[in-house]
Amino acid sequence: MEAYGEAMIEAQHISKWFGPTLAVDDVSLKVERGEVQGFLGPNGAGKSTTMRMITGFLPLSAGSVTIGGHDIEEDPIAAKSLVGYLPENAPAYPEMSVEGFLRFAAEIRGLRGRQVTEAVERAIRTCFLERVRYQSIDTLSKGYLHRSCFAQAILHDPPVLVMDEPTDGLDPNQKHEVRELIKEMGKTKAIIVSTHILEEVEAICTGVVIIDRGRLVFRGTPAELKARSALAGAVSCRVFGPSAEELMASLRGVSGGGAPEVLASSNGGVAVRVPPAAEGGDGLARRVCRLFVEKGWEFDELHTEGGRLDEVFRAVTLPDTVQENGA
Amino acid sequence: MSILRSTWTITKRELAAYFASPVAYVFTCFFLLLSASFTFLLGGFFPRNEASLAAFFLWHPWLYMFLVPAVGMRLWSEERRLGTLELLLTMPINTSHAVLGKFLAGWLFLGFALVLTFPMVITVAALGDPDGGVIACGYIGSFLMSGAFLAISSMTSSMTRNQVISFILSVVICFLLILAGWSPVTSVLVKLYESVWFLRLLVAALVVFLSAVVLAVLRVTSVLAGSRRVSLAWWGCTAVLTLVGLFWDRIGFLGKGAIRGGVELLAASLVDFAVKVSVMGHFDAMQRGVVDLRDLLYFLTVMVFALFTTGVMLKTRRA
Structure with missing residues (x-):
């Protein structure tokens, strides 16, 4: 052997x-x-x-x-x-x-x-x-x-x-x-x-x-x-209480976070995702959490995304349509 | 692993595959029925009034021409179609073992069908006093001929995944091998080389052939790297030379003496070559009881050549 x-x-x-x-x-x-x-x-x-x-x-x-x-x-x-x-x-x-x-x-x-x-x-x-x-x-x-x-x-x-x-x-x-x-x-x-x-x-x-x-x-x-996924390290959660605009405005202030994005809003809850900034994205979830607690907003489903393989796969390979139309 | 073992493993599997499909039984029945009916109905077994199997062996080249490609067509085409070729050729064996193993299976199967014609022998033995040696020799010749045809089928089978194409190709090749030495054709061929048009065409064909060879060599050695204009000029010259070739005997200085003699010799040896390449002469000698080393070598050569080509085909055309 x-x-x-x-x-x-x-x-x-x-x-x-x-x-x-x-x-x-x-x-x-x-x-x-x-x-x-x-x-x-x-x-x-x-x-x-x-x-x-x-x-x-x-x-x-x-x-x-x-x-x-x-x-x-x-x-x-x-x-x-x-x-x-x-x-x-x-x-x-x-x-x-x-x-x-x-x-x-x-x-x-x-x-x-x-x-x-x-x-x-x-x-x-x-x-x-x-x-x-x-x-x-x-x-x-x-x-x-x-x-x-x-x-x-x-x-x-x-x-x-x-x-x-x-x-x-x-x-x-x-x-x-x-x-x-x-x-x-x-x-x-x-x-x-x-x-x-x-x-x-x-x-x-x-x-x-x-x-x-x-x-x-x-x-x-x-x-x-x-x-490699752009989503890796992004924090997503559902927040109850504030309006979407208000939530966005406060999330923009979180250090180490990129531009937040509203995924859906239903039953008074707003689902958002905060991508990590290029630098200092560590501990983003903790800081987002602290923000919600300070503001007294209720939230659930808070988690850090591990990145999506299919997204990376699409990013590194060209789809058929591009291959056929392109060079 | 020794060549014997791996070859035999493949042969065993292939033989089992023959007998697992109805093709084997249909083939055997067909062969037995046709060979018997041809012997008695068309071969004139009784009117001949002689204690020999000449009337039986007479039809073998023609029967094999259709039946052997039917047996051999699936050898490699089927593996290609099923994708098992990929499995087989990634096993730790030589391609030549696989080629040989599969060929042997087919040949053993043909031999089995041939052995089943033994009632013929009993019939002549009961009716008269035949020469056992001549009959044995005929059987050996027939077996060798089936092997040669099978090797050709194996070759065409390795070229395509389509069994029908493989079948047709090998029937055509076997037919040409028979035809070139079949006496009605040879007598026409002999007459041909006395005709001046045959000689003219021969010279023209020779010109085209040589021109193509020289061009190919120049291309390969990249003296002439794919210039369209040069190629066109080349074929233009060839066309003119071909026309000269077609009427060479009319041009005074070419049409006599040594050149004329050379062309005639070439034509004669071409016809002679065609006859020698045919299976007919070799099989005919054997079924008359003449064992000549040259005939044995002939069949062996055809088999080795065709199987070698099979191997090359499998190595180069795998996708």
């Missing part, structure tokens, strides 16, 4: 041309053991293409990928044997039974005899496939199909896992199970997960990478991503 903290997946300046179009443009990333790297980006941003290059399915146009120290193009067999891969849409052979499919995957991964049976049983247990083990794959529901392919990826207990939208098409319970599973495995493996569900990133990832139009536009932790 290699030491933790060692880079298991290392992609250096990888690019991919499809004919004249540049699908992935100079992306570098590094995933260590014990890390779950979330891969975000709008549709068609190059997430799947990048994953396909990392797993050795697509040849690289430029750059290099090493898995556990083995170059994916120079020493593909050694590199690929360290990887478990769940491709987009969970492809599987429709005429095979779930168990047969997993046995095939185990055998082609080089397991033999008892090892095959043990690995298959373990994968069936982990992915809750007991009920459908003898069913043929083309009769499976989407959730089971997805989990069968997932089982195939974790079968040989690989140190590296690459998963393209692992929770796509699952119901909320299954999503939860799969996330727990990824989180659990993330403690000992190096994992890359692509998704466009932002809560998922918060729930399971230790790091985030955002790709837009083939370029890497953000790299950091989910907390750093949230902190």
Whole structure:
């Protein structure tokens, strides 16, 4: 077992041309053991293409990928044997039974005899496939199909896992199970997960990478991503008593606060939000609170916003409409 | 993992896939019915009045031309369509293992169908006293030919995700391989190279071909970097030269002596090459009981070439 903290997946300046179009443009990333790297980006941003290059399915146009120290193009067999891969849409052979499919995957991964049976049983247990083990794959529901392919990826207990939208098409319970599973495995493996569900990133990832139009536009932790939000640190609350104008006027005087904003007013209550100023935004909630107490206004739902991922996501990536109308 | 193990794992899976679908049974029935009815109804098995399976083997190239592409069309197209290609090629195996494994599965299946024609052997053995060696040799030849056609189907299958396109392409290629050596066609070909128009067209085609090759080389070595005007001038010169080529024998100094002889030799060797490339001659020799190393090498070469191309196709066209 290699030491933790060692880079298991290392992609250096990888690019991919499809004919004249540049699908992935100079992306570098590094995933260590014990890390779950979330891969975000709008549709068609190059997430799947990048994953396909990392797993050795697509040849690289430029750059290099090493898995556990083995170059994916120079020493593909050694590199690929360290990887478990769940491709987009969970492809599987429709005429095979779930168990047969997993046995095939185990055998082609080089397991033999008892090892095959043990690995298959373990994968069936982990992915809750007991009920459908003898069913043929083309009769499976989407959730089971997805989990069968997932089982195939974790079968040989690989140190590296690459998963393209692992929770796509699952119901909320299954999503939860799969996330727990990824989180659990993330403690000992190096994992890359692509998704466009932002809560998922918060729930399971230790790091985030955002790709837009083939370029890497953000790299950091989910907390750093949230902190980029203009809303991060804003204080919102509902106040009873003063009129909206009066409230605004007093809130403008709070030090460390930006221009306040009325969100809604109903039943005599006014919902407001005070964004933090560029400097000295710390303790804003306390100062707002003190103001209300001094004025003798009643209030509730006072809280500090942690920032919104979707807002940051929109800010760092261009929406389709801009991409199509623009350059 | 050794090449044998991973190849065999894939072969096993693929064979199981054949027998899991009705295609296998339909194919086997079709093959048996057609080969029997062709032998007795069209091949003149009884009028021949000889204890041999010549009437049976006679039809094999034509049967295989349609049936083998039907077996081979799904080999890679299906993997592409389902997306399992991505799964298979990210496994720790060589692409060549996968190509070989899938091909072997198809070939074993064809062999299985061929073995089921054993009542033919019993029939001739009951009616007369056939030469066992000749029959065995015919079967080997037939098996090799099916392998060559299957390798071609594997190649066309690796090019497209559409099975129908793959089927049509490989039928066309197999048909050409048969046709080039089929005696009615070869007799026409032999007549052709005595005709002056054939020689003229040949020279013109040669001019165009050489011009295209030279232009491609110049482009690649970037001596000529994509200037439209230069390209136009180039093809203009080629057109003039082609016209000269079409009437070269009318231009006094070209139309005689060594040049004429050279062109005729070229035409003759082209026709000869076409005949040699065809499966017909090689299969015919084998089904008559002649085992020649060259025939074995021929079938082997076709298989190796087509499977190699399959591998290249899979490596370069993955998206």
